[in-house]
Amino acid sequence: MTAPTATDPPTLQAQAQEPVEGNYFVAAYPPFSAWELSQVPSLHEALAEFALATPLGLYIHPPFCQKKCDYCYYLSYIAQPGAVVDRYLDAVAREMALYSEHPGVMGRSVSFAYFGGGTPSTLSSAQARRLGDGLRRALSWDNIEEVTYECAPRSVRREFLETLRAMGVTRVSMGVQSFDNELLRLNGRVHLAEDVSRAYSLIRDVDFGCVNLDLMCGLMGETEEKWIESVHRVIELGPDSVTIYQTEIPHNTQLYRDLKSGVLPAAPISWEIKRARLDTGFRELERAGYTVVSAYNAVKDLRHHRFLYQDCLWRGADMLGLGVASFGYFGGVHFQNEVTLEKYEAAVERGELPTKRAFKLSPHDQMVREFVLQLKLGAVPVAPFRDRLGVDIAREFAEPLRECVLDGWLTVSDEAVRLTPRGLLRVDRLLPRFYDSAFRDVRYN
Template structure:
C-alpha cells in the first residue's frame, strides 16, 4: 500500500504533495538503498592501513544500546523492550568484543578519540555496575584523554541520581534526554511510559549535577498534539532553562508501529500534516529565540552557542571517522560507510563468529564525499565557500549552480561570496531540499 499523501499547497514551499508517512530525515549520503553486501570488501582495506591523514581526521565512537522499557509507537530506532539483566550483560560483553576487534586495526590503533556517543534505545536502562563496566571496557581500549565530548542518551525515569552520578564520574559531558512533549495525553497516545511529572523530577535530579550540556529532545506532530498542547509544553521546557533543546519533526517510516497502525486505519487521530508541523516548528524556534536561545541547526536551539557544541554531529558533518558498534549501528571510516546486522540474534552470532557484524557498505568516491559533506552541512544552516574550496577544490556556487538557483528563487537560501545561508523557510524543510544536491545517479534512489 502506498503512503497517504496530503495536499500541501499552503505549506512553506513544499512539493506538490508530501507523503504523511515514509522517511524524511537524511542522516547519510549516498542513500542507504545504495549500500550493499558487495561493497563490504572495501571495509578491511579502510581499516588495514594506517591513515596518513589520521592526525587531521577526528575519530569518534558510537555505541548502540538497543534496549527500552517499552517501544514508543513512533520510534524507528533498533531496540528491544523489557530486556533481562542477563541479556543486557551479555550484550555489553559482545559490544566490547566487537570494539576490541577494531581497536587493534592499523588505521585505528593509537589514534586519539575526539568524541563518544552512547545511543539507543535507552542506554540509561543499564544498571550502575553495567555502566561502569561498559566505560571501563571502552577506556581499556581507547584513551579518553583527548575526548572533547561524551554523550549518553537517557529516558526520564531511568535517569536516576545513582546512574547520573556514575555517568558524571566516568566522564560523560553531555546528557541527552528524550522528553518528546510535556502533555500526559500526548505522551500516552505515543506509547511513552513517562508522564510530565517524571520529566520534571528527572530535571531536578540532572540539573544540579553540573553536566556541561544537557539536551532535551522534543517532537512536533505527535498523535493527539494540538497547538495548545505543543506550545504549553514548550513553555514548560523553556521555564526549565535546559542548555540545549532539540526538536524533531515526527516522521513515520515503515519500521514504526505508528506506520502500521496508519496503514490499517487503527488510529484514533491522524498525526498533523507537514505544513502544521513546520508551522509549529517555526513558532517554536521563534519562542526559543525570544527566550535567549540561538538556533544552531535545523533541529536544535542552545542557550550558549560557544559552550553548547555538539561535537558528535558537527564532526561527522565535516567528514570525521565514526566507528560504530552494536546492533544496526552505522559507521563511516576512511571514506567507507557500513552498517551492522540489524537483528540482535544475527548481530550476536556474527560478532562471536567473525569479531564484527557488518552487513552492507558503500565506498564513496571523492565527488560523493564532497556531496555528503555539503548536504550534511546544509543542516547547520550555512555552507562555507572557503571550506569547500580548500578541502575539495571546488566553488560551491559554480558546482551546485542549478539547484542553488532553484532554491534561491523559492526563498530557501541565499548565495554570496562567503557561501550559502539557508533562510528560516529553507532550514525548516532542509531534509526535503537536500536531495536536489545529490549526484544524478542518486536523485531517484529511495532513502532506505
C-alpha cells in the same frame, strides 16, 4: 542565524507530493539503500591504512527500552533479562577490541563518543561501567572532549547519573517529546510530564557540562496550544540546548500500521503544520534568549556551545558505529552492522567485524556528503570547500542552487550558501536536489 519567521503557503499540489507517512530526516549521503554487502571489503581496506590526522569518534548503541513508542523506528528490544544485556555489552567491548587491531584504529585516541538508543539509561550502573570499561580497554579515552549519553525520563536515577559523571559523560540528552500526558499516552510513551521534572532536577544536581532536551512537534493528537505549552515548559527548565524533531511516521512503526488499518483516534498532522510548529517553537526559544544553530537545535549560550559529535561527523571525521544495527563512517566508507542481536553477537563471537553493508564514497561523493550535511546547519561557507577540497560550490551545484534560490529556499553569496528561514524548516526535503542523479530517487532504509 535568525529563527525562521514564515512557513510555506499550503497548496494542494504540495500536499499531494508530501504524504504524511515516511521518513524525513537525512542521516547519510549516499542514502542507505545504496549500501551493499559487496562493498564491505572496502571498509577492511580503509581500516588497513594508517589513519590520517582526523578525529576519531564512537557511536555506541545500547538497544534496550522499557517500552516501544508508537512512532519509533530505531531497533530496540524491550525489557530484556540482565544476562542478555550483559552478554551484549561484552560483545560491544569485543567489537571495539577487534577494531583496535586494525592499523587505521590502533593507537588512536577517541575524541568523542555518543551513547545512543534504544535507551542507554535503562542499563544498571554496573552495566554502564562494564560497557565503559570494556571500551576503554581497547583504545585511549584520555584526550576525549565530549561524551554524550542519551536518557529517557523514567529510567533516570541519581546513582546512575553519578556513575555516568564518573565515566566522564559531559553531555546528557533526554527525550522529553511533550509535556502533555494525554499526548504522551496517545503516542505510546512510557513516561509522564512529572517524570521529566524529577529527572531534570536530578540531572542538574549532578554536574554535566551540557544538558539537551528533545521535543517532537506534530505528535499524534497535538494541538497548537499543547505544542506551545510544551515549548514553554522546556524554556522554564532552561536546558543548555533544545532539539526539536518533526515527527516522522516511518513504515516500520506501530503508528504507520495503525494509520494503514484506520484505528487511529486522530488524523496525522501534515508537514505544513509540523513546519509551522517548528517555526513557532524556534521563535519562542529565541524570545527566551536561545539561538537557533541548525534545522533542529537551539542553544542557550552560543559562546560555550559545541556539539562535537555532529560538528566532526558532518565534516568528515571517522566514527566507528558499535553495536547491533549501528552506523559508522571510516576513511570515506559508510557502513552498518548486522541488524539482529543473534547475527551481531555471532559475528563478534567468531572474531569478525559484524558489518552488514557498506558504501565506499569517491572524493566527489565525500564532497557532496559534507555539503548536504552542513546545509542542515543553515549555512555552508564557501572558503573551506575551496581551500580544502578545491571545489567552488556555487559552480558545482549551480543548477539545484538556482532552483532553490528561485523557490525562495536559500541565497548564494561569495561567502556562503545560506538557507532562508523557510528553507531551514524544510531542509531535509531539499537535500536530494543536491544528490548525484544515481542517488536522487531516494529510499531511506
